[in-house]
Amino acid sequence: MAVLEDALKTLWRVFLNTLMLGLSLVLITRADYLPLNFLEQVRAYTRWQEFNYESWMLDALLLKGQMAGLSAPRYLNILDQRRVVFDYLDLIGEIQRLNREIALIYADPQVKDPQSASADLNRQLLEARTSEERLAPLAEAVIQSQVSAVLAEMHLTTLGQPIPPVLYHVTPLPYALIVSPRDQIRQEANISLLPGLTLEQRVAIEDAVAHGLNRSTLVVGIGGVGVYPTMVMSTTDLNWLVEVVAHEWTHNYLTLRPLGMRYEASPEMRTINETTASLAGKEIGRRVIERFYPERVPPPPPPDTASRDGEAPEPPAFNFNREMRITRVKVDALLAEGKIEEAEAYMEERRQFFWDHGYAIRKLNQAYFAFYGAYNDEPGGTGAAGEDPVGPAVRKLREQSPSLADFLKKIAQVTSFEDLQKMLAAP
Numbered sequence: 001m002a003v004l005e006d007a008l009k010t011l012w013r014v015f016l017n018t019l020m021l022g023l024s025l026v027l028i029t030r031a032d033y034l035p036l037n038f039l040e041q042v043r044a045y046t047r048w049q050e051f052n053y054e055s056w057m058l059d060a061l062l063l064k065g066q067m068a069g070l071s072a073p074r075y076l077n078i079l080d081q082r083r084v085v086f087d088y089l090d091l092i093g094e095i096q097r098l099n100r101e102i103a104l105i106y107a108d109p110q111v112k113d114p115q116s117a118s119a120d121l122n123r124q125l126l127e128a129r130t131s132e133e134r135l136a137p138l139a140e141a142v143i144q145s146q147v148s149a150v151l152a153e154m155h156l157t158t159l160g161q162p163i164p165p166v167l168y169h170v171t172p173l174p175y176a177l178i179v180s181p182r183d184q185i186r187q188e189a190n191i192s193l194l195p196g197l198t199l200e201q202r203v204a205i206e207d208a209v210a211h212g213l214n215r216s217t218l219v220v221g222i223g224g225v226g227v228y229p230t231m232v233m234s235t236t237d238l239n240w241l242v243e244v245v246a247h248e249w250t251h252n253y254l255t256l257r258p259l260g261m262r263y264e265a266s267p268e269m270r271t272i273n274e275t276t277a278s279l280a281g282k283e284i285g286r287r288v289i290e291r292f293y294p295e296r297v298p299p300p301p302p303p304d305t306a307s308r309d310g311e312a313p314e315p316p317a318f319n320f321n322r323e324m325r326i327t328r329v330k331v332d333a334l335l336a337e338g339k340i341e342e343a344e345a346y347m348e349e350r351r352q353f354f355w356d357h358g359y360a361i362r363k364l365n366q367a368y369f370a371f372y373g374a375y376n377d378e379p380g381g382t383g384a385a386g387e388d389p390v391g392p393a394v395r396k397l398r399e400q401s402p403s404l405a406d407f408l409k410k411i412a413q414v415t416s417f418e419d420l421q422k423m424l425a426a427p
Contacts, residue, residue, distance in 0.1 A: 226251030247281025324383025
């Protein structure tokens with residue numbers, strides 16, 4: 001019996017390894033959905049600054065394979081798992097603190113020899129990074145196992161195993177060059193650039209593509225990438241971390257199904273994918289925190305502070321989402337009338353308006369809305385979606401579904417916005 005059980009486990013591992021490799025190859029080639037001629041036109045400006053996913057994914061898969069062989073989280077009880085994760089987050093916080101202090105020394109005009117002045121801090125930084133490199137694989141394995149346990153509870157597994165397995169790796173993330181036409185808001189290209197580019201280099205790439213191809217461009221920072229294993233930004237925020245891990249796993253889940261396979265088919269399909277992943281990431285992430293880190297559950301929002309009788313009402317606070325939504329709606333209207341220059345002038349005017357209210361948006365243009373408008377998981381979203389009906393339709397399907405598993409299984413079969421609308425109309 002033991003021999004048979006070992007053989008079944010071996011076959012299961014071979015199947016998962018084959019699946020992981022296949023998923024990695026699918027994700028590497030997903031950009032081929034973009035029109036090849038236009039993509040190559042954009043890449044003429046970016047080719048030497050592009051991020052190499054193939055080598056990163058192979059290295060990450062090798063690392064994950066080594067940790068899977070150890071099965072370390074299985075030998076740790078919940079208290080030990082929590083200790084590993086908290087120690088790892090403390091190390092990240094220490095590294096961030098040391099980097100800030102070193103940067104201050106180099107910026108201080110009173111310091112004549114910043115290299116000598118920061119020598120001790122640099123020594124501490126080297127030690128902290130060495131400790132982080134040793135602890136990170138174990139901390140990631142713990143969080144992967146915790147997310148997997150929650151997925152099993154939520155009936156999102158096959159024979160108790162998420163398909164694909166939950167795998168992520170914290171790493172410096174590439175930037176994303178977003179390209180949109182000027183006469184409408186639509187993501188034409190999303191090119192991944194090297195993570196170490198300076199602001200001047202990013203602006204130079206934006207300007208070169210914008211002027212050379214008469215497009216709206218923006219280089220944005222991202223928090224995660226749904227390759228396999230997924231890429232996640234370094235953070236000390238545990239709630240954000242598990243939410244992003246779950247968000248990117250949802251993309252991997254969808255990539256094996258019709259919805260994810262058609263991610264690049266249209267702007268509507270991209271919005272359906274991103275809104276679905278955002279909804280699932282929040283639900284799964286919240287469940288992980290509730291089960292394994294209950295003290296980190298966010299407090300409920302404060303009650304409405306409506307004015308009492310006889311008191312003058314307080315002036316309404318500045319609402320970023322509301323104002324951004326107003327901006328998007330007017331921009332859409334101007335572009336629909338063919339008033340491109342007027343729309344761009346209006347966006348710059350509104351960018352300065354946001355600056356005056358404490359929001360430092362470097363560039364507000366068609367590419368900005370093309371990127372941020374796809375994340376529409378909450379009413380109003382970031383405001384960048386405007387009156388786009390796609391996000392509300394996804395949210396409505398989730399409200400109609402008895403569970404997250406039921407929602408994901410249904411929406412994973414969607415191949416167009418019309419499919420989603422028919423699904424909503426069905427009894």
